[in-house]
Amino acid sequence: MLKYVVKRFLWVIPTVLGVLTLLFCLTYLLPGDPASVMLGPRATPELINEISERLHLNDPFYFQLWYYISAAIRFDLGHSINSGFEVSRLIADALPHTVVLAISGLGIAALIGIITGAFAATHRSKYMDGMITLASLVAVAIPDFVAALLLMMVFCVQIPIFPALGAGGDGNILDMAWHLVLPATALSIGWMGYMSRLSRESMLQVLDSDYIRTARAFAAPHRFVAYKYALKNAIIAPITVIGLGAGKLLGGAVFIEIIFNRPGLGKLIVDAVFARDLPVVQGAILVASLLFIFANLLADISYAVVDPRIQYD
Amino acid sequence: MSDILLDVRNLFVEYNLAGKRLQALDDVSFNVKKGEVVGVAGESGCGKSTLALAIMRLLPGVGKIGDGSIRFIGRNLVKLSEQQMDEEIRGKQIAMIFQNPQSALNPVFKIETQMIDILRFQSQHRKSDAKKTREELKQQAIQQLKETGIADPAERISNYPFEYSGGMKQRVMISMALSSKTSLLIADEPTTALDVTIEAQINKLLMELAEKYQSSILYISHDLGVLSEITDRVMIMYAGRIFETGQTDSVFNEPRHPYSTALIESLPGSRSKKRRLLTIPGQVPPLDQLPSGCAFHPRCPFAKDKCREENPSLIEVTPNHWSACLLDERRGRQRWEWI
């Protein structure tokens, strides 16, 4: 098992390097001169030259790449053009909000999704099964920002229950949680539907299997069969997919944060894109993909934990 | 009469698949006595497995027991509730081992966990067994593994199923099945999925343990060779019906039904080397296209008109030897010559 984890970890390194390179290329290809953009209309040729030297803008591609990567490794992501703050600080402020949002969304989706799916599989009454399947189809069909808009329309405007904007008062956990309800729900709906269907199919397949038949032949009680025995097998499929879900939800969080005006990585990126604040864009995207890589890593490892066969691959 | 363990009378089982009603078992009657090994022979699709599942009341959702009775030590299993089946019969008085050991064990739990769970199920309704601790049950499981010939049982019990070979997994199944000293063990093609060398070992193990625990065995197989060696009595099924049944020696040496005759003669080596291997023309009819009358008549070279009209029932052609052929008469020896 340890060997697998180590191998998996090691593959992350070239990936991260590739990510850094790609990000750098994106900005390198940006048309126009970064120095003059930074300085604005008051730029004189001498000033431009000075800044260009300082930022190594005249050096060959490889040098610039090297400076960028070595700086990034030291967590030095530059400074925001607009606000002057350190990019890493801006990200550090924004990151927890996004992570909390994504994890809540994922948690809600996984919990409700797996439970409803397993429920639909074990209670084969046409009514329940049909309802849950229909609900999950609809849930998958609605994209997260659409769901967010609809939820906002219904629960903030028409029937004012939840607050529409912001992340809640500082320090007041309850207020923050209250502000989290609608965004997290909106984020989780699409994924919830998918998890439900996956869990249902997986459970059905497991319930049909030979080893469940063996258990029944030895008089395993019905409830035991469903909830202890079969579930551990059925859960494998949904869990392997959670890493994928983390990525999707991170992307979806961007929209949710904009719509609900919550602070977070997504809002940071979008605002920076509109403001042409390149260092912030670069830094924030880098952190977003690092999160994503990390989530996938966790998912792969958890897969190995749940299914003992995998370690021996 | 008191030594009859299992008495199946006029059992009908049907499957409802995609709107079609398939008769999987058609008026099946037989019995198993204490300490006997009874074989069930037949080709794929003849209803052998359905019979086994019906006795255990483990038919898949589309299957239903239509009519008939399955008496086990005086009680009619068809009439028992699920709970009663669980509490008293399954894994306790009647146990079953299945065809494919590779998939019979849950791949994500250790052998240890699964065996202990089963031991718990087996003892939970017996008031005599006091509540045992996990450690005690584990020791019991290790003992059982040792009994079935698994080396290093104390170590290997912590393995996962994928670390066991097919033969070893089947041994685990056998140890769990015969652990509670069941009266009847149903073995559904236990060695079909195993190598030939392992097959012999497993069958030998089965016979030894059955004798030791005085259990009867209902051995289902399509391998006539194995059946001829280990069974006391045997019955031959076709399209959900029993065509012939009786003492194994009698059935194999002097088969009375055209189908049984052909089956036995089609074994390589049973005819002189000069003659071609016998094959039965045609194919086993699918359950939704069963012929009228005798199910075998379209393939039977000896069929007469009445075979198409009347469904034959079992008649005792020699003492303790029944055959279901309309053309068989009680007088003397009659053999069907297949060319």
Added chain:
Amino acid sequence: MITTTFANNGQAQKRIRMSFRRPLRVTLAETTRAILRNRGGCWIGTVLVAMMLVTAILGPFVFPIDPNEQDIVNRFAGPSASHLLGTDYLGRDLLARLIYGCRIAMLVAFGSISLSAIVGVILGVSSGYLEGSKLDYATILIFDVVRSFPQVVLALAIVAVLGCSMLNLILALAFTVFPFYGRIARAQTLSVKESDYVKAAEVMGLSRMKIIFRHIVPNILAPVIVCLGMDLATIIIYEAGLSFLGLGVRPPTASWGIMLKNGYKYIETAPWMIIWPAVAISLSMIAFSLFSEGLRAALDPKERQRNV
């Protein structure tokens, strides 16, 4: 498939050529036949998708109202006889904007998916065929790197760099998706290249290019086609999302995403502005999901595909 030895070269060649010609035709014929036979209930999905295509292609020609025509007097109107679905904040007809938005959605979806599928399959097949080589490792690395970005974020960044237009949107979305096709194509190639007919072609001395294009590609298309169906749906969503953020298609072009963006501003006064595009997006997602589900059921009835 090919059991004869190469005794008579001419005859063997002919036989081989015949069995090779089947794969490409078979895949396409199989697909259409499977759809027509309605295996797995893919009729509904196919019909819905067809309806959407018709709307996208013919709608703008047939529908009389101009989506950009403003009617300030009647702004924020609900459904009425003259404006079947109501109007937006500038009095523009919502139904017209919905129909033109359908065209945008289809254009972006088919454009980016075709581009990324072609690039992805070519890369994936090449890398799969040359398994273990440096090219293979490099390609896998590229796939993994691109896949390490959340799709939305990457598309965002690319559009930010390239500028806001439909073409750039198509390029950006294609870039985020091509690794998935690459991986599928590669995995399939790895299994297909051990087949008899590929080995026979190699023995016969066919050039690598010919082998790849004539023999391998047609046989790996099945899962790619299934993936296409689903991705068409997700691309429509991303287009709407990016346009919603203001980073997609440029206004005043009518895109569903832009309609949502406008609706968001007036969420308290005009629910219709949000509801119709929301319904359109969800319906298109359902349509493509059903379509690709049906395709999947139709194309591999027996095979089960686990995580690729």
